[in-house]
Amino acid sequence: MLPTVELAMLVIAALEPLVLQDYLTVYATRVLILCLFALSFDLVWGYAGIMSFGQSLFFGMAGYGVALLSRDLDITSMLAVIPAGMLIGFAAAVVLGGFLLLGRSPSSVIFVALGTMTGAYAADRLARGWYYLGGQNGIPSIQSMTIGSYQLSEGPIFYYLALGILIVVYLLCRFLVRSQFGLALAGLRENEQRIAFFGYKVPHLKAIIFALSGAIAGLAGSLYAFHEGFVWPNMLGVVMSTQVVLYVLFGGSGTLIGAVIGTIVIEALSFWLSNNYQDFWPIILGVLLLLVIMFRPAGLVSLVLSERERVGNFGRPGRGGDHGAA
Amino acid sequence: MALLEASGIVKSFGELIALDGAALTIAENEFHGLIGPNGSGKSTLMKCVAGAEAPTQGRVMFSGTDITGASPAERARAGMSLKFQITSVLPALTLYDNILLALQAKSSLADLVFSRSRRPLHDRVMGILEQFRLASRAGDPASALSHGQQQWLEIAMALAAEPKLLLLDEPTGGMSLEERRVTGELLQPIKTKCSLVIVEHDLDFIRDICDRLTVLDQGSVICSGSVQEIQSNPRVQEVYLRRA
Numbered sequence: 001m002l003p004t005v006e007l008a009m010l011v012i013a014a015l016e017p018l019v020l021q022d023y024l025t026v027y028a029t030r031v032l033i034l035c036l037f038a039l040s041f042d043l044v045w046g047y048a049g050i051m052s053f054g055q056s057l058f059f060g061m062a063g064y065g066v067a068l069l070s071r072d073l074d075i076t077s078m079l080a081v082i083p084a085g086m087l088i089g090f091a092a093a094v095v096l097g098g099f100l101l102l103g104r105s106p107s108s109v110i111f112v113a114l115g116t117m118t119g120a121y122a123a124d125r126l127a128r129g130w131y132y133l134g135g136q137n138g139i140p141s142i143q144s145m146t147i148g149s150y151q152l153s154e155g156p157i158f159y160y161l162a163l164g165i166l167i168v169v170y171l172l173c174r175f176l177v178r179s180q181f182g183l184a185l186a187g188l189r190e191n192e193q194r195i196a197f198f199g200y201k202v203p204h205l206k207a208i209i210f211a212l213s214g215a216i217a218g219l220a221g222s223l224y225a226f227h228e229g230f231v232w233p234n235m236l237g238v239v240m241s242t243q244v245v246l247y248v249l250f251g252g253s254g255t256l257i258g259a260v261i262g263t264i265v266i267e268a269l270s271f272w273l274s275n276n277y278q279d280f281w282p283i284i285l286g287v288l289l290l291l292v293i294m295f296r297p298a299g300l301v302s303l304v305l306s307e308r309e310r311v312g313n314f315g316r317p318g319r320g321g322d323h324g325a326a
Numbered sequence: 327m328a329l330l331e332a333s334g335i336v337k338s339f340g341e342l343i344a345l346d347g348a349a350l351t352i353a354e355n356e357f358h359g360l361i362g363p364n365g366s367g368k369s370t371l372m373k374c375v376a377g378a379e380a381p382t383q384g385r386v387m388f389s390g391t392d393i394t395g396a397s398p399a400e401r402a403r404a405g406m407s408l409k410f411q412i413t414s415v416l417p418a419l420t421l422y423d424n425i426l427l428a429l430q431a432k433s434s435l436a437d438l439v440f441s442r443s444r445r446p447l448h449d450r451v452m453g454i455l456e457q458f459r460l461a462s463r464a465g466d467p468a469s470a471l472s473h474g475q476q477q478w479l480e481i482a483m484a485l486a487a488e489p490k491l492l493l494l495d496e497p498t499g500g501m502s503l504e505e506r507r508v509t510g511e512l513l514q515p516i517k518t519k520c521s522l523v524i525v526e527h528d529l530d531f532i533r534d535i536c537d538r539l540t541v542l543d544q545g546s547v548i549c550s551g552s553v554q555e556i557q558s559n560p561r562v563q564e565v566y567l568r569r570a
Contacts (some may be wrong), residue, residue: 104397180430180440183419187427190416197376197410198431198487199402208435282363312422314444 002309004300012161017156026154031267032162033223036246038259039166039173040216045102045245046254048209049189050101051113054120055244056215057096060236061123061171062218063225070226076146081222089218090211097210103201114325116237124237138232145226154227162223166260169216173256176212183314185209189254222312250292252299255310259275261300327390329354330522332490335374336382344370344395345381346545350523352491357513359532362542363554363565368525369411371542372495375523376408377401403432405490408482409497411525417469421460421479425451425470426464428486446486458482458512459539462553474505478512480505485516492516494524498531510535533557541565 062085188193251262275279377398
């Protein structure tokens, strides 16, 4: 069933710019970039059980980083800014992860959640108060990202670029979580102490996946900055961090596809509700989110995927001796 | 040279002294039972040896190396394996994946990412499941097993990495008489492969499989010796057997 869901979503996503009006394509591009951001959170929380409640720190830092590259150094080439954004997210996650996860004794979920949230909050406050970063207003009018001499402005081309990157990152994450490394992550999530007694270097495993998720969030942040044309402190703060947690919880954590579904459904609902119920749409959205979390704790994806498919099967050979995951 | 030598182990939790200078020596291929009344410090001593608790004082030597400050992962990589008192299988994963998870622990990161050891380990995973009479349920989630089968699965997981020393904390806890008998049968063949330290309340079970026993009372070792020596020791009868 999972491949069917994935394929259906891919076909719909590929056809969208052909049927949507231009302003909706711009909105859909933003949603695709947020899907990328949600994947980064699903990787750490859904697979490794690390509650990174400050995931926006990596997203926002990369956004600010590429905005500065563009503003101060005139660097807008995609080949430079995308790797730079990933590197910024990766480096920030290595530093924060080193502090939060590499201690002698295992870090509790609460410690990591509060530590990452504090990091995001502090970065938000710092950005708001620092004139060089534009203070409350952020950095406006970022130049367009370029590929050679071509300027990538919002529209169908940017949409397909974002879609292509999302597909590549999704497939890489899929490969990773279904590998034996993914099994180790599942062990981490299920019972961290147990796998330490098998000989796994639990803090290292956590730091690796945390840094990788930071790189993906950085990739999303750099794309977001160029797509929106400006960056602002909210990109770094707790609001954005909470938003990504909701995307993943709503769609279904630990499935990858759930993160994508959650992002699309929440953003589509927000768009539609805000146009039709301008005064109280956040209340309706909040109630819907609560209902899903209360009555479908495994997320929307549990409506179409069995538990076996959601948890995964890492080693059991299938019929014909295939050792692939289910 | 002894495989394991724990000496002068003191463990206190605030005012409470759980272990007061306890010692434990295990030879290679020895099956050693830790017995004593409830609260005597058996599980705490096991945890200090395995690295789940850091001793307040004392020293733990393993294969001639001081591992007192080593993490559980370092001890596991040195050849020590633990089965927890409370069953700690990974319930959402299949039996197959539970064993594979234990077996692949020493694989390199690159091997894990590219799943290079999945195929080579397949026969060993199935072999271990067969040894513990669980092969027919390899694809079931561990949560679907009975309590006794979960205990077997956890012993199988602990044995998967071919440890030099296997630590079993109450492996027959909550099992039926028949399951206890089968557990004894399952443990016998490993005698040629590794040493075993076992904490157990079932004295018949422990007499059947152990070569030597150590008796703890109120955090201290009151005697250590062969099963016959322990059975005839008047102090043990006084402190432990009469209470039991």
